[in-house]
Amino acid sequence: MSEIYSPLDDSFLLSKVLKEQIPKLLISNPNLKFLEIGAGSGIQLKTARDLGVKYIYSCDINYTAVKHCKKLGFNCIKSDLFNNIEGKFDLIIFNPPYLPENKKEPENSRISTTGGKTGSEIINRFLKQAKYHLNKNGKILLLISSLTKGVKFDNYMKKLLKKRKFFYEELYILELSN
Numbered sequence: 050m051s052e053i054y055s056p057l058d059d060s061f062l063l064s065k066v067l068k069e070q071i072p073k074l075l076i077s078n079p080n081l082k083f084l085e086i087g088a089g090s091g092i093q094l095k096t097a098r099d100l101g102v103k104y105i106y107s108c109d110i111n112y113t114a115v116k117h118c119k120k121l122g123f124n125c126i127k128s129d130l131f132n133n134i135e136g137k138f139d140l141i142i143f144n145p146p147y148l149p150e151n152k153k154e155p156e157n158s159r160i161s162t163t164g165g166k167t168g169s170e171i172i173n174r175f176l177k178q179a180k181y182h183l184n185k186n187g188k189i190l191l192l193i194s195s196l197t198k199g200v201k202f203d204n205y206m207k208k209l210l211k212k213r214k215f216f217y218e219e220l221y222i223l224e225l226s227n
């Protein structure tokens with residue numbers, strides 16, 4: 050069974066950016082429809098709820114994480130990216146598995162950390178699908194790392210919101226829009 054991802058530097062960085070961005074977004078749209086792909090422990094869902102977001106949706110591919118987030122009171126379903134997600138959202142966030150494959154990584158944490166051979170496999174699938182789930186003026190907040198190679202942004206408009214150097218990598222939070 051896969052374990053639930055315990056929040057780490059990446060989670061805290063994304064949470065910090067949510068605290069900076071969501072209040073601004075709520076001013077122009079108090080009914081902000083928020084979706085998190087890969088909710089894990091629910092850390093980002095809690096941040097969104099604490100900031101006053103009323104319409105919070107989420108999913109994870111790991112059923113243990115889904116059950117956990119549901120127990121916390123969140124609307125969370127099992128889904129491989131957008132496969133079971135219907136509708137459009139004003140804000141979609143994803144702290145994805147972004148590391149290149151490492152044979153030493155334990156089987157039960159790979160689901161949260163490993164994004165294929167170069168680290169970008171899941172991110173690229175996400176980017177292909179996410180554009181169809183964005184409302185007009187909707188935004189995506191995506192975390193990637195200096196270790197992630199081969200991300201294909203296609204026609205998304207892209208803005209770097211935050212970068213932070215850690216011991217062996219640099220993390221970036223990007224804002225993307227159609």
Ligand SMILES: C[S@@+](CC[C@H](N)C(=O)[O-])C[C@H]1O[C@@H](n2cnc3c(N)ncnc32)[C@H](O)[C@@H]1O
Pocket residue numbers: 054055056057059060063086087088089090091092093108109110111114128129130144145146160161162171
């Ligand atoms: C790095 S963890 C982030 C967890 C949490 N959002 C946070 O910020 O701490 C990545 C999460 O994405 C989930 N995940 C991995 N592949 C997925 C997929 N294809 N569809 C949905 N969720 C996925 C994992 O199970 C894990 O919970």
